[in-house]
Amino acid sequence: MSERIQKYLATLGVASRREIERMIDEGRIIVNGKSATPGQQVDARDTVKIDGKPIAMQRKAEPPRVLVYKKRVGEIVTRDDPEGRRTVFRKLPKLASGRWIAVGRLDINTSGLLLFTNHGELARRLTHPSFEIPRTYAARVLGTVDDAVLARWKSGVELDDGVARFERVEQGGESGLAGEELEGANQWYTVTVREGRNRLVRRLIESQKLQVSRLIRVRYGPIDLGRGIKSGSAREATPAELLALFDATGLDSGELETAAGRRKPVRQAADVAGKREVKPTFERSSRRTARPATAKRDERQDDAPRRDKPSAPRNAGPARSAAPSARPSARPAARPAARPSTRAAAPRKPRPKPTRRG
Secondary structure (H helix, E strand, O other), X not given: OOEEHHHHHHHOOOOOHHHHHHHHHOOOEEXXXXXXXXXOEEOOOOOEEEOOEEOOOOOOOOOOOEEEEEEOOOOEOOOOOOOOOOEOOOOOOOOOOOOOEEEOOOOOOOEEEXXXXXXXXXXXXXXXXXXXXXXXXXXXXXXXXXXXXXXXXXXXXXXXXXXXXXXXXXXXXXXXXXXXXXXXXXXXXXXXXXXXXXXXXXXXXXXXXXXXXXXXXXXXXXXXXXXXXXXXXXXXXXXXXXXXXXXXXXXXXXHHHHXXXXXXXXXXXXXXXXXXXXXOHHHOOOOOOOOOHHHHHHHHHHHOOOOOOOXXXXXXXXXXXXXXXXXXXXXXXXXXXXXXXXXXXXXXXXXXXXXXOX
């Protein structure tokens, strides 16, 4: 089934639709030997090259994935830096197909939550202004913030690229920053914006003759940074967080269910038709379970025909036990003490007395 080239390549995780459109305008994408055009229909049978490198069109795209990354100050959001500075892509896990796409950007002096995904359309919707995904920051402000400043922040401030405002402003920090709320002339504020313009939060605060001494993004849409992530490391988003992101951007959550259904158990409890019972793999073993020797011996004794033993003669000794003899063990048992005889003792003859000679 053919699709528009922007959507097809974004689904494969090559890049976001916006980046693919820019690549098309720059002539970097070639389809079947010709330069690609915006909205061109492609499918798995077409040959697509980006910067001269072929794209595997028939390879199945990986399931949608999202990484929750905690950026540290000094890292830059780019794949390659000519100055050799540390980038946020250096420790991300490798993908079988496609690539990781950064959802928005944070400047070198801003730390906190940064999302990565292999789903191009999800990245586009999370960053597009029309979806108005909220971003929440904890800002440490140097200077006096009075009611007039708060009112201007909420009503809107004219910046170089248009009017901008904070949707919510609260004094105090989030995500474990409450202990740093007051530090002399510095005060923590939690602010929320619904745009991703370059350095928007810093410019809004600095427009009121204030300084930002520290800026941390603590939330992006429904995803909270929380605790437990070390600076410069990431964690995989939970299924509930993935579903929340798809709902926030209006994407079909059925794609997540399809991806989850690809992981099937090795063997099920019964086949689809219900004709025969199949035991789970973990209940079967390559070795036969050893049976105790006592159980085998008991079965032999139960199956063997019983024979009536002849009665003992009258003048015989004490009758022996009728219980079957047990198998001799490796260590000989102690001999039982002798029992007193039941026969009548014969009378003893008196010894003759010795006679003296002489």
